[in-house]
Amino acid sequence: MRIGRRGMMAGTAAALVGAKPHDTTADWKALAEDVKAEMAWAWDLYKEHAWGKDEIKPVSGGNSSFPLKNRHLGLSLVEALDTLWVMGLDSRFREGIDWVKTSLDFDVDGEVSVFETSIRLVGGLLSAHHASGDRTVLAKAKDLADRLLPAFASPTGMPYRKINLRTGKPSEPISSPADIATYLPEWGTLSRLTGDMRYRDAARKAVVALFDRRSRLDLVATQIDVRSGEWRDRRATIGSYCDSFFEYLWDAWQLLGDTACKHMYDVCTAAILKHQQTWKGGNLWFADVDFESGQVVSTEQDELASFYGGLLGQGGAMKLGAACTESWAKVQTRFGILPEGYDYAKGEPTQKGNALRPELADAAFNLWLLDRKPRWRAIGRDHFLAMKRWNKARYGYTDLADVTSDPKRQADHCPGYWWSEQMKYYYLLFADTPRFDYRRNYLSTEGNVLLGFRHGR
Ligand code: IFL
Numbered sequence: 001m002r003i004g005r006r007g008m009m010a011g012t013a014a015a016l017v018g019a020k021p022h023d024t025t026a027d028w029k030a031l032a033e034d035v036k037a038e039m040a041w042a043w044d045l046y047k048e049h050a051w052g053k054d055e056i057k058p059v060s061g062g063n064s065s066f067p068l069k070n071r072h073l074g075l076s077l078v079e080a081l082d083t084l085w086v087m088g089l090d091s092r093f094r095e096g097i098d099w100v101k102t103s104l105d106f107d108v109d110g111e112v113s114v115f116e117t118s119i120r121l122v123g124g125l126l127s128a129h130h131a132s133g134d135r136t137v138l139a140k141a142k143d144l145a146d147r148l149l150p151a152f153a154s155p156t157g158m159p160y161r162k163i164n165l166r167t168g169k170p171s172e173p174i175s176s177p178a179d180i181a182t183y184l185p186e187w188g189t190l191s192r193l194t195g196d197m198r199y200r201d202a203a204r205k206a207v208v209a210l211f212d213r214r215s216r217l218d219l220v221a222t223q224i225d226v227r228s229g230e231w232r233d234r235r236a237t238i239g240s241y242c243d244s245f246f247e248y249l250w251d252a253w254q255l256l257g258d259t260a261c262k263h264m265y266d267v268c269t270a271a272i273l274k275h276q277q278t279w280k281g282g283n284l285w286f287a288d289v290d291f292e293s294g295q296v297v298s299t300e301q302d303e304l305a306s307f308y309g310g311l312l313g314q315g316g317a318m319k320l321g322a323a324c325t326e327s328w329a330k331v332q333t334r335f336g337i338l339p340e341g342y343d344y345a346k347g348e349p350t351q352k353g354n355a356l357r358p359e360l361a362d363a364a365f366n367l368w369l370l371d372r373k374p375r376w377r378a379i380g381r382d383h384f385l386a387m388k389r390w391n392k393a394r395y396g397y398t399d400l401a402d403v404t405s406d407p408k409r410q411a412d413h414c415p416g417y418w419w420s421e422q423m424k425y426y427y428l429l430f431a432d433t434p435r436f437d438y439r440r441n442y443l444s445t446e447g448n449v450l451l452g453f454r455h456g457r
């Protein structure tokens with residue numbers, strides 16, 4: 001049954017979450033079909049109102065650009081491609097691939113974030129190549145990586161934050177662990193596919209340079225100068241600015257068999273568990289601490305940190321990973337949709353919006369891949385049903401300005417990752433599709449599938 005928007009607006013926040021949180025039964029196949037239908041619906045609206053633009057504005061029907069200012073690279077289209085393929089939305093996938101081959105051009109005089117452009121566009125094109133086998137798509141990924149590569153030519157080997165796509169001029173030397181060290185799976189894959197090791201080597205050098213500058217507690221902080229290697233901030237966090245640095249240490253081991261990265265992951269994780277792990281009322285959180293003294297500096301958690309339970313599970317700490325994910329699932333049950341910031345000490349949101357985030361679904365999917373417990377599917381189901389209730393707008397799915405208001409207040413932005421991440425996580429969680437190898441696979445921080453597609457099905 002489809003519930004009308006008016007009907008959705010009655011009742012308290014907690015009552016508005018899809019099913020009872022600990023009810024782990026559902027018609028998973030039907031849910032998967034529902035996810036697929038929502039993806040097709042959103043794609044068709046994007047095609048009609050924002051074709052080739054970066055992002056659709058789902059409330060007004062307008063569009064916005066990212067990662068360039070005022071120029072578009074078809075970000076949502078590229079991010080959607082492998083999701084369309086794995087769902088079997090083949091004609092839409094083909095029209096997207098055709099657009100990439102005929103219309104996508106990176107020769108633009110404008111600055112982009114090296115990190116965002118790599119995870120979203122290089123990664124999106126690599127997964128689209130994995131799905132299509134099309135060498136032209138791979139050539140586009142290589143062209144873009146070639147334009148980003150000069151950013152790594154700093155004195156330390158850690159990349160500048162930004163680069164001009166046409167001139168190759170880098171800028172913004174103050175960067176973060178996530179901006180510096182979230183490349184190896186994509187760039188290692190690109191090196192494997194092209195035989196050109198410059199991508200992998202640059203990405204790896206940056207990781208090692210960052211790791212070597214960790215504190216005596218084995219913690220990293222959020223800001224560092226890539227020219228001098230001097231830290232510009234003292235806060236260690238598993239959230240924004242650092243999150244995918246830890247993720248890609250594990251991933252480089254998982255995807256590329258990089259044993260040094262496995263060692264770095266173990267060192268960093270042991271430090272986080274020793275200095276940041278906090279239990280409150282039976283819930284597991286990770287405090288922000290001073291990276292040299294270990295003193296707690298904040299009890300606020302970014303929503304982004306809710307990915308961490310999945311990573312802990314992948315790294316072998318299944319009980320802690322499950323506990324961390326359950327802590328966030330309780331916040332989801334309370335508000336329906338996670339707020340962008342949450343203070344676990346006060347039990348209150350600190351940022352009331354939600355940028356249509358995928359992290360809790362990501363963690364649930366990763367944990368489910370490991371132990372197949374229906375509980376993780378149920379968390380993904382609740383994430384999906386709440387999104388359908390609250391984020392659906394006239395022209396697609398939108399972010400929220402306030403998750404605590406009743407009704408929840410919509411903003412007007414569909415970020416590119418929506419197409420690549422949660423829609424794929426939900427579908428893979430529910431569908432049992434033969435197009436995906438559930439035992440041997442790899443999904444990037446942006447949800448791009450770099451390993452695990454099964455063809456001929
Ligand atoms: O781009 C997304 C990706 O998962 C990431 N950070 C945040 C985004 C989604 O919230 O690494």
